[in-house]
Amino acid sequence: MFRRSARALLSLWHTGTMKAANLRARVRAEMTEEIKQVARRHLATDGANLSLRAVARDLGMASSAVYRYFASRDELLTALIIDAYDAVGSTAEQVAAAQADPAERWVAIGHAVRDWALANPHQWALIYGSPVPGYEAPQDTVVPATRVIMLLAGVLRDALAEGRLTSVPEQPAGRFGEEMAAVAAHFGPGVPAHLVGATMYGFVHLCGAISAELFGQLNKSIDEDRRGFFEWQARATAAFAGLA
Amino acid sequence: MFRRSARALLSLWHTGTMKAANLRARVRAEMTEEIKQVARRHLATDGANLSLRAVARDLGMASSAVYRYFASRDELLTALIIDAYDAVGSTAEQVAAAQADPAERWVAIGHAVRDWALANPHQWALIYGSPVPGYEAPQDTVVPATRVIMLLAGVLRDALAEGRLTSVPEQPAGRFGEEMAAVAAHFGPGVPAHLVGATMYGFVHLCGAISAELFGQLNKSIDEDRRGFFEWQARATAAFAGLA
DNA sequence: CTCAGCAGAGAGCAGTGCTCACAAAGGAGA
DNA sequence: TCTCCTTTGTGAGCACTGCTCTCTGCTGAG
Numbered sequence: 364m365f366r367r368s369a370r371a372l373l374s375l376w377h378t379g380t381m382k383a384a385n386l387r388a389r390v391r392a393e394m395t396e397e398i399k400q401v402a403r404r405h406l407a408t409d410g411a412n413l414s415l416r417a418v419a420r421d422l423g424m425a426s427s428a429v430y431r432y433f434a435s436r437d438e439l440l441t442a443l444i445i446d447a448y449d450a451v452g453s454t455a456e457q458v459a460a461a462q463a464d465p466a467e468r469w470v471a472i473g474h475a476v477r478d479w480a481l482a483n484p485h486q487w488a489l490i491y492g493s494p495v496p497g498y499e500a501p502q503d504t505v506v507p508a509t510r511v512i513m514l515l516a517g518v519l520r521d522a523l524a525e526g527r528l529t530s531v532p533e534q535p536a537g538r539f540g541e542e543m544a545a546v547a548a549h550f551g552p553g554v555p556a557h558l559v560g561a562t563m564y565g566f567v568h569l570c571g572a573i574s575a576e577l578f579g580q581l582n583k584s585i586d587e588d589r590r591g592f593f594e595w596q597a598r599a600t601a602a603f604a605g606l607a
Numbered sequence: 608m609f610r611r612s613a614r615a616l617l618s619l620w621h622t623g624t625m626k627a628a629n630l631r632a633r634v635r636a637e638m639t640e641e642i643k644q645v646a647r648r649h650l651a652t653d654g655a656n657l658s659l660r661a662v663a664r665d666l667g668m669a670s671s672a673v674y675r676y677f678a679s680r681d682e683l684l685t686a687l688i689i690d691a692y693d694a695v696g697s698t699a700e701q702v703a704a705a706q707a708d709p710a711e712r713w714v715a716i717g718h719a720v721r722d723w724a725l726a727n728p729h730q731w732a733l734i735y736g737s738p739v740p741g742y743e744a745p746q747d748t749v750v751p752a753t754r755v756i757m758l759l760a761g762v763l764r765d766a767l768a769e770g771r772l773t774s775v776p777e778q779p780a781g782r783f784g785e786e787m788a789a790v791a792a793h794f795g796p797g798v799p800a801h802l803v804g805a806t807m808y809g810f811v812h813l814c815g816a817i818s819a820e821l822f823g824q825l826n827k828s829i830d831e832d833r834r835g836f837f838e839w840q841a842r843a844t845a846a847f848a849g850l851a
Numbered sequence: 852c853t854c855a856g857c858a859g860a861g862a863g864c865a866g867t868g869c870t871c872a873c874a875a876a877g878g879a880g881a
Numbered sequence: 882t883c884t885c886c887t888t889t890g891t892g893a894g895c896a897c898t899g900c901t902c903t904c905t906g907c908t909g910a911g
Contacts, residue, residue, distance in 0.1 A: 387878075387888075394889095411737060416867065427870080428890050436868065493655060493736025494822055505827070535839055538832035546828050563828070564840055568808075570824070571815015578738055580814070583749070584790050584807070588782035595779055596808055603843060631857080631909070638858090660898065669860050671901080676858095680899065 395432050398422065399442055406443070406485045411492075413440065440489070445507050447486040451479045452510025459514050465522035466598070466606035472514055473569055473597040477590075480573045487577060491570050511569075516550065516562040519604055523558060528605035535560045561604035568600050639676050642666065643686055650687070650729045655736075657684065684733070689751050691730040695723045696754025703758050709766035710842075710850035716758055717813055717841040721834075724817045731821060735814050759813075760794065760806040763848055767802060772849035779804045805848035812844045 401421050406413055415436050419426040433439040458475035462468035480487040490508070522528050535543050535556050543556040543563075550559070575581055576589055585592045645665050650657055659680050663670040677683040702719035706712035724731040734752070766772050779787050779800050787800040787807075794803070819825055820833055829836045 391888090412867095414867065415869090425891050426868085427892075430869070431889055488737035491818075491822070491824075493732035493818075508824075532843065533839070535836075537835045539829055539835035539839065542829050542831060542836075559828075560836075560839065563825075563836075564812075564843060567815045567819045567824075567840065568812045569815075570819060571811045571813075574735075574737075574818065575811045575814060578735070580735075580752075580811075581807075584803075585783055585786050587786060591781045591783035592779075592786075592804075592807075595777070595783065595804065596811065599776065599808060599847060603847070635858090656898095658898065659900090668858095670899085671861075672859050674900075 391432070395442075398429060398432055398439070399446065402439055402443060403446075403486070406489070407483070411485060411488060415439065441501055441504065443486070444490055445504055447483070447490045448504065448507035448510065450483070450486070451476055451490075452507060452514075454479050455511050455514055459518070465518050465525075465527055466601050469515065469518050469565070469601045469604070469606055470594060470597045472511070472518070473593065474590075476511060476569060477573050477576075477593055480577060484577050487573065491574055492578070512562060512566045515565055515569075516559070518606075519558050519562055520550065520554060522606060523554075527607070529607050530602075530605045531555075532557050532561050532564070532603055532605070558604075561600075565600040565604055568596065572596050635676070639686075642673060642676055642683070643690065646683055646687060647690075647730070650733070651727070655729055655732060659683065685745055685748065687730070688734055689748055691727070691734050692748065692751035692754065694727070694730070695720055695734075696751060696758075698723050699755050699758055703762070709762050709769075709771055710845050713759065713762050713809070713845040713848070713850055714838060714841045716755070716762070717837065718834075720755060720813060721817050721820075721837055724821060728821050731817065735818055736822070755813075756806060756810045759809055760803070762850075763802050763806055764794065764798060766850060767798075771851070773851050774846075774849045775799075776801050776805050776808070776847055776849070802848075805844075809844040809848055812840065816840050 398418060401418050402413060405418055405421070409417075413436065415429055416426040419429045422429075429439075433442065455472050455475045458471050459468050462471045480491075519528070534540065540556055540560075543559040547554040547556050547559045572593055576593070581589060581592075642662060645662050646657060649662055649665070653661075657680065659673055660670040663673045666673075673683075677686065699716050699719045702715050703712050706715045724735075763772070778784065784800050784804075787803040791798040791800050791803045816837055820837070825833060825836075
């Protein structure tokens, strides 16, 4: 059977814009992307119980053929998870870049992440909800997973460098304080542990606030102005971190 | 087939400690409880993908017999969810009752919830993780679901009444402030909106912190003293709410 | 003592993830 | 150009799932 993408790539081949050695690989990449796209659509409509067979049916292919591209359903989910992390990460990065003031940047990052989550609730559940049964996050996911928290840390680090941190949270003491100091050392020399603590605090609250909203914990209390409530909370975590 | 519970109840019946009118109903209740118990065990070991057939197998009965007690898998899950809400709620209430100082009570509630979550991670995921696909929380769950947040609100209300709130968060403004005021009115006359705001802020953070820890978001940063980190956060939300 | 209702069994349906043997088709080397 | 060999797709099949249906005994109630 001729797939649309394959045909498009063949036309590229005939116009001579592609090497023969790459053809197969690129068709494969296209097909992989197409599967992920359909899977994302299914995720958005049918919820989290993604069916490989249904995806294959939608693509007009045998279910067994999908296994040529993903060794298992878990592997497909892993790919979707990585993509999701990258999607939130990149939109947050774009929004952050547009805000000069540290506090405003902090809040804008929050809004960006929340907006993405509201637009892609099932993908949010995939990455920040309960882990899929029996699913252990592979190494490939850890780097994309850190993009948002790195952004938040960057806001505080920049503000610190510019002397714009007006206050500082209580110094993390004890063993966890040492662990934070170790993380801070990875971040650069002279980064204090409380900066890492405030970052994690803000990130934890960010995820909690979005999940609470998305998973229905706010029902029957804040139903209209959830955005306003979210911003109120984001400004609170910003203040805790020392942003004006 | 004679079930153990049925036999036990029959002995009760023979000693005359039970009314005949109740026998059937009580055997049924025992059986229902037994199913839930085995389901919880399966949940704890096999993860979230609870199999009704496997539960039935463990009980030595046909899978179709389980449907005499629960109309569907979703209904079983709902029952487990209600039980889970009640379990966290009651342990938190017990712990809270033992702490006189408001700030300490706030932190103790947090620890109690966290301890329960660490001991029953899959049940935590059931109630605070991503909602089960296609699952809409029935009305029966809303009251048990509020027990923990009610506890937190109670701490602040008592502290306010005793004049022990040392500070107050920024007044919630705009539409969400009105919604909070409406919730506060339900709580009693003279309860300020910021008290509701602080409660929700603390609860959101509590859930976020526990989920982050449980779902692996803290891996490779805080690995040893997570309890310390949690307490540091809990004291921060307490301070935000105005508890010394 | 009869009888309705309840709890169980077991077959069966449609769906799932995944495996395997097989077939076509195309790129690579002779 | 012709032959291989890898890649990609098929369809049957296995073991499992949730759920429904019919049938059968037991038992509590009248």
